[in-house]
Amino acid sequence: MNIRNPMNTRFGRRRHNRQQQQQRRSSFVLDRHYFVIQITLVLVTIFCILAWFWIHIATGLRRGDSVDDWSGGRLSSSSVEVVDEDHPSSFADVTAGPEKDVTTTIVQEPFETNLRIDSVVAFLMNLAELPPQQLWDTFGMDDEKNDGSNGKKSYGKDLFSLEELEQGKCPSGINTAEWLPPRPWNSEELSSMFQSKAEELKTGKEARNEETVLIWYEHISKAGGTTFCGLAKTNLGQSLVPKYFCMPKRLDSDLADGRVGSWTNEELIGYTKRESHLLVANEWDPFSHEKLQLSGRTLDGKKFPLDPQHTSPQLLFVTTLRDPLNRLLSAYLFFGAGESPSDFGVWIRRNIGRLPKYRIGEKGAFRCNIARYNVIVWRYSGGNLEHPMSRPSSQQQETQFPLPMTDGKLWRDPFESAIRALSQQDLILPMDIMSKEEGQEAMRRLLGWGKVAIKEGRGKGDRESGHIVTTGKIQNSNAREYLNEEEYRFLWDANWLDNILVLWCRAVFLARLHCNDI
Numbered sequence: 001m002n003i004r005n006p007m008n009t010r011f012g013r014r015r016h017n018r019q020q021q022q023q024r025r026s027s028f029v030l031d032r033h034y035f036v037i038q039i040t041l042v043l044v045t046i047f048c049i050l051a052w053f054w055i056h057i058a059t060g061l062r063r064g065d066s067v068d069d070w071s072g073g074r075l076s077s078s079s080v081e082v083v084d085e086d087h088p089s090s091f092a093d094v095t096a097g098p099e100k101d102v103t104t105t106i107v108q109e110p111f112e113t114n115l116r117i118d119s120v121v122a123f124l125m126n127l128a129e130l131p132p133q134q135l136w137d138t139f140g141m142d143d144e145k146n147d148g149s150n151g152k153k154s155y156g157k158d159l160f161s162l163e164e165l166e167q168g169k170c171p172s173g174i175n176t177a178e179w180l181p182p183r184p185w186n187s188e189e190l191s192s193m194f195q196s197k198a199e200e201l202k203t204g205k206e207a208r209n210e211e212t213v214l215i216w217y218e219h220i221s222k223a224g225g226t227t228f229c230g231l232a233k234t235n236l237g238q239s240l241v242p243k244y245f246c247m248p249k250r251l252d253s254d255l256a257d258g259r260v261g262s263w264t265n266e267e268l269i270g271y272t273k274r275e276s277h278l279l280v281a282n283e284w285d286p287f288s289h290e291k292l293q294l295s296g297r298t299l300d301g302k303k304f305p306l307d308p309q310h311t312s313p314q315l316l317f318v319t320t321l322r323d324p325l326n327r328l329l330s331a332y333l334f335f336g337a338g339e340s341p342s343d344f345g346v347w348i349r350r351n352i353g354r355l356p357k358y359r360i361g362e363k364g365a366f367r368c369n370i371a372r373y374n375v376i377v378w379r380y381s382g383g384n385l386e387h388p389m390s391r392p393s394s395q396q397q398e399t400q401f402p403l404p405m406t407d408g409k410l411w412r413d414p415f416e417s418a419i420r421a422l423s424q425q426d427l428i429l430p431m432d433i434m435s436k437e438e439g440q441e442a443m444r445r446l447l448g449w450g451k452v453a454i455k456e457g458r459g460k461g462d463r464e465s466g467h468i469v470t471t472g473k474i475q476n477s478n479a480r481e482y483l484n485e486e487e488y489r490f491l492w493d494a495n496w497l498d499n500i501l502v503l504w505c506r507a508v509f510l511a512r513l514h515c516n517d518i
Contacts (some may be wrong), residue, residue, distance in 0.1 A: 057295035064344055097335045114301025116182050121419050123178040127500050132493040160507035181423040190316050195448035198278055202237055216315040219283040222330040224320035224431035232279050235449040247283035252462050261285030264359025270313040284366045286383030299420040321505055322431040324498040325491050326477035331370045345400030352402050374497040380421040381414035403493035415497055428505045
């Protein structure tokens with residue numbers, strides 16, 4: 001049978017041609033779709049890369065870096081300063097006041113090297129470099145008495161926004177303040193653990209185990225330590241606090257005060273296994289930076305790696321600070337057994353002369369440090385701030401007090417260490433408001449303490465309001481009223497580093513109390 005090939009017909013060829021054209025058109029459309037998809041994917045990829053790069057650069061800038069400086073590491077102080085070409089000194093930028101915005105937006109990253117602490121160090125270091133007269137003017141010290149005794153208080157350039165903070169207000173832009181350090185990375189966690197453990201031990205619900213949190217109280221003499229210890233015994237109970245002014249006794253020692261500031265971490269771990277105390281106080285020795293490691297912290301803000309089998313106590317770091325000159329005068333009136341202003345300088349010089357005999361942890365000359373200039377810096381630098389000996393000189397004849405140490409090579413490193421150590425403290429209470437509403441609220445949040453009236457422990461004074469002293473009576477230690485103008489100014493200039501730290505710590509305390517999410 002003869003079958004004809006349909007392609008041999010005109011109709012068959014036309015149909016074949018139409019099929020080929022349709023196939024070519026379909027192939028073209030499909031190829032065009034593939035091309036559009038490929039171009040889209042390329043553009044999306046490029047956009048994502050650019051977005052990733054821009055986000056990381058922008059984050060670095062918000063931390064206070066310049067584009068050139070940003071590398072994820074520690075900043076030099078120069079990279080967070082704004083320099084006026086006509087006035088190259090960075091001092092002008094720090095003291096410019098509210099009308100000149102030199103702050104940067106900073107992002108908190110608690111698990112990495114904390115660039116915010118570097119920013120704080122640079123800010124405070126610039127203040128410390130100011131000439132004495134400029135620093136005095138910056139803090140408004142010539143305006144009336146600057147202590148509020150006349151119903152007014154001057155804040156000078158108010159670099160720390162204290163005027164608003166002391167009124168219970170949260171200043172706008174507080175999150176970008178260069179002076180504001182982040183909270184220690186695990187402060188809230190340790191606070192919760194401490195309060196839970198304290199409640200268990202007070203109610204007897206659970207026997208003590210090795211996992212616990214202790215308060216490490218850094219007791220700077222004549223700065224509210226007796227009051228704080230009394231509050232601890234009232235809120236925790238006598239059995240959970242060392243008997244002798246909250247200072248623990250060393251193993252195999254007859255001394256009531258074991259000088260816990262000189263203990264190694266291993267000694268402190270052993271103590272917590274023997275005793276059920278939830279607080280230890282260090283009064284006579286400098287703050288040991290090694291103790292930060294027990295809480296997983298370091299001076300630069302990085303998280304210190306703990307052993308997975310970690311069973312040693314973690315520490316909540318607390319201290320109270322006081323106006324440097326009022327504290328110094330209070331120490332003289334208490335330990336100096338004198339009330340004559342003419343003897344004040346003699347007492348300071350005598351104690352400073354004994355400093356070479358002082359050794360950390362030893363009994364000899366352990367009280368001489370209370371007469372130091374800038375004792376807060378000495379304390380929190382780990383004892384690395386030197387003090388000049390009193391020497392006869394033409395300048396010395398102008399004042400009864402020893403000359404201060406002003407050599408930057410001797411104070412810059414200790415000052416930076418002190419700033420970084422203070423940035424790792426969980427609570428720094430200004431002594432004058434410790435027993436007031438703000439202090440009570442801060443202790444309630446961190447420690448769970450709700451009792452103000454001191455019912456337990458040693459001390460004399462106003463127990464109901466929570467203000468007591470070791471012995472004797474509460475005295476007026478207002479240095480500005482006690483000293484003449486020249487003497488006050490001399491001692492203020494000599495303690496310039498501590499003056500900066502006290503105002504800074506006050507502002508940080510109030511900012512954390514009145515502002516959310518900082």
